[in-house]
Amino acid sequence: MKHIAVFNLRHAPNSPAEAEFLRTIEYLGTLDGVKDYKIWRQTGAQADYAFAISMEFATEAAFRAYMMSEDHLNFAYDKWYPHVRNSMDINLEEV
Template sequence: MTIQHTVVFRLAHAPGSPEEAEFLDTAQATLAGIPGVSAFSINRQVSAKSDLAWQFSMVLADQAAYDGYNAHPEHVGFVEGRWVPEVVAFQEYDFVAR
């Protein structure tokens, strides 16, 4: 049973700023390379109905891959070093197919 892990968020950085671009580039390089992660994408919100501007989405093969991702040192380091200080609001969603 694959898990689609998604998080939608708003950064502290101004839209279009070098800081925003650097955060997204670092996330791509760090998170997409963690074992078990596939189909990693970064998507920009275009609806005026939400102020959460960005989405990370990835697919993990099963619960073991999901748990491994969450505990992986690269993920933990990114969350502690970048996510916590630079993300001002977020929602996390994890989906399995019906």
């Protein structure tokens, strides 16, 4: 399955704080079960979100384990929520 989080930051565009956060979130790609982790920047004007991260999981159970892992939860509270103004998760499975 694929997990995508689209988001906007509290930081000014192209600021050192924005760059630092984008480096910080690379950590998520190292967590158990995460495959094909990528960070994306919006290039079109039609979307309300400036960035996205995407990752894949072998199974839904692997995704759920990731979401509930202590490493992920600590990251969310310590790093994600303080820096992200708004976000939306999109979870997809292939048909």
